Amino acid sequence: MPVRYIRVNPVADLFAPAVRAFGNIAVVGAVTPPAANPPPDLLTVGAPVAFTDPGEARRRAPGDLGRAIALCFSQSPGPTVVTGVRVDAATPNWDAALTALETADVQIVCLANTPLNAAAATATGAIRKLADHVVSVSTTGTDGAERIGVAMLAAGATDPTIVAGALASDRMVYVAHKSDEDVAAAVAGTIAGYEPHISMLLKQVNVSSAAFTPAEIQAVNGSETFSSGPAGAGVNWLVDPPLFPGQGIYLGEGYTGNPGGKKYVDITRTVDNLSFLLKATLIRSIGNLRISRSGLRALIAQMEAVLDPQVRQEVIEGYDVTVPILALLDKPPATLTASELQQINDAQNQRVVEVLAAVDYAGAVHRIAITLKFE
Numbered sequence: 001m002p003v004r005y006i007r008v009n010p011v012a013d014l015f016a017p018a019v020r021a022f023g024n025i026a027v028v029g030a031v032t033p034p035a036a037n038p039p040p041d042l043l044t045v046g047a048p049v050a051f052t053d054p055g056e057a058r059r060r061a062p063g064d065l066g067r068a069i070a071l072c073f074s075q076s077p078g079p080t081v082v083t084g085v086r087v088d089a090a091t092p093n094w095d096a097a098l099t100a101l102e103t104a105d106v107q108i109v110c111l112a113n114t115p116l117n118a119a120a121a122t123a124t125g126a127i128r129k130l131a132d133h134v135v136s137v138s139t140t141g142t143d144g145a146e147r148i149g150v151a152m153l154a155a156g157a158t159d160p161t162i163v164a165g166a167l168a169s170d171r172m173v174y175v176a177h178k179s180d181e182d183v184a185a186a187v188a189g190t191i192a193g194y195e196p197h198i199s200m201l202l203k204q205v206n207v208s209s210a211a212f213t214p215a216e217i218q219a220v221n222g223s224e225t226f227s228s229g230p231a232g233a234g235v236n237w238l239v240d241p242p243l244f245p246g247q248g249i250y251l252g253e254g255y256t257g258n259p260g261g262k263k264y265v266d267i268t269r270t271v272d273n274l275s276f277l278l279k280a281t282l283i284r285s286i287g288n289l290r291i292s293r294s295g296l297r298a299l300i301a302q303m304e305a306v307l308d309p310q311v312r313q314e315v316i317e318g319y320d321v322t323v324p325i326l327a328l329l330d331k332p333p334a335t336l337t338a339s340e341l342q343q344i345n346d347a348q349n350q351r352v353v354e355v356l357a358a359v360d361y362a363g364a365v366h367r368i369a370i371t372l373k374f375e
Helices: 054-060 064-073 094-099 126-140 183-192 214-221 265-282 293-312 324-329 338-350
Strands: 025-030 049-051 082-087 108-111 148-152 172-176 236-239 318-322 356-360
Touching (some): 025 183, 054 064, 064 082, 094 126, 214 236, 293 324
Parallel strands (some): 025 108
Antiparallel strands (some): 318 356
């Protein structure tokens, strides 16, 4: 070995924790090929294609689909990847196109230039199929495939009662507007640009839309009082607040389609993200950790390793992890009742451990009520 005054022996043992993308979009829609010289690599029906360039999307998917993908990319911040799936323009098979996306790495899905109207809301309608898709894949699909859907009402529509039945899902986002553009795609692009725990209230949407009157907004949102929180009927709206300098279009609220469930979009997205992180961490414990005091404490430590950074990043305020069977294992064996012994035996024989994780999620301020007192 030659003389080296400073000796360094680098040891590379890097660990890459699993992470979940939060802003990958999928758009399903029709293509209108040009009559003369259509591109040779035009999208084929039912085949998902990922785009990172809006110009390429317009070229390979001219028409509604290409315009919608380009509108997703035009948001700031916006997505980095948008997957397009073509449907037949005359007889669109929404089921087949959405099924092709079931295992795709997407978190937000919308239909190109397809408003929610009476026809689209029926059991065989396009938006109803979108709602069924995001609910089905999120609840019974592959781990990590949880997603939300975005749909727009018909231009100028202000009646939120169209969002009913299966459409009233906390995995759907609905937007009222007065625009000739594909607002669903624009809002999907806006949501994709923000981390899951960020409220979508008053986030800018790069789209043109005429203003709603106060009465129309009240029809969409419902009535609020001075000290009440947001009302909401499951439909958002676009607004140009005079309090913001200049002009711009913003989301008037951050509601999901289910006012009685997870009312805000950021709640659904944060739960999806935390669920993925916990699953991705704990999967290595399956088949290795034992149902013993040391094994269950190691399990809790792995969950803390996921949740502590979320607290530091102010995604959540705090958490509490409880493993009921561990409390029994910690007791002196002589003090265990017959029922407690049976619970331990059941857990060890069935090889299932129940874990309770309570997370404190504060959420953003959506209303401020100020009383100015002059004397």
